[in-house]
Amino acid sequence: MRQFGHEVGNGIALVANHFIQVITIMMLMGLVCFSIGMNLPIVTDKAIALYQSQELRAHDPVYFTAYYDDTREKTEDQASVNILANELTKGTAVSYISNDIELSHKDFANRHHVFIVMGSKANLAVFGIPHPQSTKPRAYLGSALTETSINLPIAGYKLTAREHLPANASFFSPHGFGESFAHYVVIVLPPSALLRMDEAEKENALFNTVFLMNEPSHISDHDLSAFLHSCHRRGMDFIPQNLSVDLPEQFRKVVAFTISYVVPSLALLILVFFLFYSLGKTLVREEMTELRIRYLFGATLGSLSIRVITFLLLSLVIPAVLPTALLAYWAQEKFVIPGIIILIFTAIVFVLCTLTSMRTIKRSIS
Amino acid sequence: MTIHTTDSTLATDSTTVVNYDTVSATANPTQSPASPEEGNTMIQPLLELKRITHRYHQGDSVITALDTVNLELLPHEIVCIMGPSGGGKTTLLNICGFLLQPDHGKVVVNGKVPDQSSSRRARLRNQVFGYIRQDYAVIDHDKVWQNVAIPLEYRKKPIYGHKAKALCSQALAKVNLAGKENVRVSQLSGGQKQRVAIARCLVNDPSIILADEPTAALDHENAQEIMTLLRDWAHDPTQRHGLILATHDPRIIPYCDRIFSLQDGTLTQESATHLQA
Numbered sequence: 001m002r003q004f005g006h007e008v009g010n011g012i013a014l015v016a017n018h019f020i021q022v023i024t025i026m027m028l029m030g031l032v033c034f035s036i037g038m039n040l041p042i043v044t045d046k047a048i049a050l051y052q053s054q055e056l057r058a059h060d061p062v063y064f065t066a067y068y069d070d071t072r073e074k075t076e077d078q079a080s081v082n083i084l085a086n087e088l089t090k091g092t093a094v095s096y097i098s099n100d101i102e103l104s105h106k107d108f109a110n111r112h113h114v115f116i117v118m119g120s121k122a123n124l125a126v127f128g129i130p131h132p133q134s135t136k137p138r139a140y141l142g143s144a145l146t147e148t149s150i151n152l153p154i155a156g157y158k159l160t161a162r163e164h165l166p167a168n169a170s171f172f173s174p175h176g177f178g179e180s181f182a183h184y185v186v187i188v189l190p191p192s193a194l195l196r197m198d199e200a201e202k203e204n205a206l207f208n209t210v211f212l213m214n215e216p217s218h219i220s221d222h223d224l225s226a227f228l229h230s231c232h233r234r235g236m237d238f239i240p241q242n243l244s245v246d247l248p249e250q251f252r253k254v255v256a257f258t259i260s261y262v263v264p265s266l267a268l269l270i271l272v273f274f275l276f277y278s279l280g281k282t283l284v285r286e287e288m289t290e291l292r293i294r295y296l297f298g299a300t301l302g303s304l305s306i307r308v309i310t311f312l313l314l315s316l317v318i319p320a321v322l323p324t325a326l327l328a329y330w331a332q333e334k335f336v337i338p339g340i341i342i343l344i345f346t347a348i349v350f351v352l353c354t355l356t357s358m359r360t361i362k363r364s365i366s
Numbered sequence: 367m368t369i370h371t372t373d374s375t376l377a378t379d380s381t382t383v384v385n386y387d388t389v390s391a392t393a394n395p396t397q398s399p400a401s402p403e404e405g406n407t408m409i410q411p412l413l414e415l416k417r418i419t420h421r422y423h424q425g426d427s428v429i430t431a432l433d434t435v436n437l438e439l440l441p442h443e444i445v446c447i448m449g450p451s452g453g454g455k456t457t458l459l460n461i462c463g464f465l466l467q468p469d470h471g472k473v474v475v476n477g478k479v480p481d482q483s484s485s486r487r488a489r490l491r492n493q494v495f496g497y498i499r500q501d502y503a504v505i506d507h508d509k510v511w512q513n514v515a516i517p518l519e520y521r522k523k524p525i526y527g528h529k530a531k532a533l534c535s536q537a538l539a540k541v542n543l544a545g546k547e548n549v550r551v552s553q554l555s556g557g558q559k560q561r562v563a564i565a566r567c568l569v570n571d572p573s574i575i576l577a578d579e580p581t582a583a584l585d586h587e588n589a590q591e592i593m594t595l596l597r598d599w600a601h602d603p604t605q606r607h608g609l610i611l612a613t614h615d616p617r618i619i620p621y622c623d624r625i626f627s628l629q630d631g632t633l634t635q636e637s638a639t640h641l642q643a
């Protein structure tokens with residue numbers, strides 16, 4: 001036992017000789033974790049959103065790109081809002097509001113992003129809202145929000161968000177593809193609530209409208225035309241787009257993004273892995289003289305391995321895991337996945353270095 | 367601690383179980399300094415190699431590094447193994463020092479065949495043997511006394527700290543390095559480094575020192591100083607010490623009692639020299 005403590009103590013002392021390497025590993029691993037942490041969630045969110053959009057795509061969806069004409073006189077024409085509310089009730093349209101909410105009330109939802117979804121089961125299912133069978137007004141907290149409850153007075157309702165969404169919940173937008181709900185407050189309202197929103201919120205909902213054209217009761221040509229004219233009077237010129245056609249384009253964008261950001265990140269990770277491994281081997285090689293002398297004068301391979309393991313734990317594993325853990329703890333949960341990757345890497349390198357060094361000692365002695 | 371006597375002929379020679387903790391540390395004052403040619407049947411050898419054969423396997427080829435080698439080291443004796451490079455000298459010393467297990471044959475220490483368990487061998491390396499090598503002799507970034515103290519850490523009852531440092535000072539005084547305890551080894555000359563290595567052997571008071579090319583990296587003056595130190599240690603009439611040297615260096619010959627040549631794994635005695643300088 002005393003011998004064990006002694007070997008551990010000596011392993012700790014060895015680390016002081018390799019201060020620079022320890023700092024290098026810390027910075028490298030922090031950098032890798034940061035770079036992957038920044039890029040990976042963007043891709044995963046987009047990929048999840050694209051996957052979710054499959055459900056929407058089955059409905060032969062039409063969405064709109066808009067041109068805003070500021071030179072024209074605008075009116076607050078309500079026909080389009082009424083048509084949208086009607087289609088939402090029928091379950092033949094999907095829409096949401098995610099900006100410009102309660103502008104008059106600055107501290108609404110503790111200034112978190114807010115996502116409002118109004119309407120039918122189909123609508124709720126598209127956005128992955130829990131319990132889509134119920135269209136009852138309610139609210140949820142994103143997984144990254146630390147509050148236990150937030151009061152949300154909106155459109156005449158007094159809602160309180162208490163339940164957190166699962167960490168992988170995200171939404172799909174025909175315009176901007178997708179984003180995680182982690183930092184959002186999500187509110188479910190009935191379609192009729194749309195009529196009680198302010199004009200900016202209504203505009204947002206109009207802009208995010210998707211009509212589901214495969215439904216038997218889908219929007220009539222007459223209503224669609226009225227919808228577009230009404231939007232025109234509000235200052236927005238809408239051009240219908242077919243999502244089933246656009247989606248492959250968006251998919252290509254995700255792939256392009258993955259290649260341009262994530263592949264270099266992974267390449268960096270692999271590079272760092274080899275650097276890390278060779279650094280570990282160098283560290284052990286530098287200590288090999290001492291280990292061999294100790295073996296000559298009475299150390300067993302067992303007691304030497306305690307020393308090597310202590311040394312590697314302190315000079316490789318902790319410098320690698322520490323910045324990762326700090327990032328994950330302080331910054332955001334998006335560093336958790338890269339953190340796990342680095343943890344696995346570190347474990348592999350640690351085991352490899354320990355095994356190779358023990359083999360080298362054994363070989364160099366006999 | 368148990369010692370298995372697997373050799374039946376040995377069991378009749380000596381039936382007592384030897385405790386190496388005491389054997390290695392205490393002298394036998396009744397025993398007179400022996401020279402090899404006077405009745406060595408009476409004197410128990412420190413170390414005996416009996417029909418040692420060792421082969422290395424490299425891919426398909428087999429190298430016979432040692433072929434049925436017999437050797438005896440008596441107390442107060444300096445045995446020198448000479449021979450061409452690749453002759454098997456290092457292999458022989460490694461087998462003597464329980465660093466390598468031979469394919470065939472027995473290594474007998476003070477009349478006993480110790481078992482080859484790894485903890486048993488580590489104990490022997492710590493208590494019975496001291497090793498001096500041409501390469502990886504010292505830890506450069508440590509202080510002199512820290513280098514010397516290493517064997518003390520692996521004793522049955524480890525010695526650390528001030529007590530260890532005091533023992534190191536004694537050992538360093540024997541090799542004329544008194545006062546250098548706190549100097550970094552990297553600041554020493556080659557000869558001084560080799561003397562640190564000798565002090566490290568002496569600190570645990572072994573009975574056998576195995577020296578592999580101890581003078582190869584040294585100039586004439588330093589080589590002489592090292593050999594004088596080792597000879598005085600081995601020939602100390604109050605102790606049961608013995609030294610085995612492996613070398614190419616002819617400067618060493620005058621210091622040796624018996625010289626063997628090891629070529630292609632075969633050991634042959636050259637001549638008995640008594641050129642006491």
Ligand SMILES: Nc1ncnc2c1ncn2[C@@H]1O[C@H](COP(=O)(O)OP(=O)(O)OP(=O)(O)O)[C@@H](O)[C@H]1O
Nearest residue numbers: 366422424429431450451452453454455456457458
């Ligand atoms: N670990 C090993 N694996 C395979 N072959 C080995 C190994 N160690 C030694 N040998 C071979 O065994 C033979 C004897 O080697 P050894 O090191 O004992 O010679 P040596 O007399 O000490 O040589 P030198 O004077 O160059 O130190 C050589 O042919 C060598 O190539």
Ligand SMILES: [Mg+2]
Nearest residue numbers: 455456457578
């Ligand atoms: Mg050799």
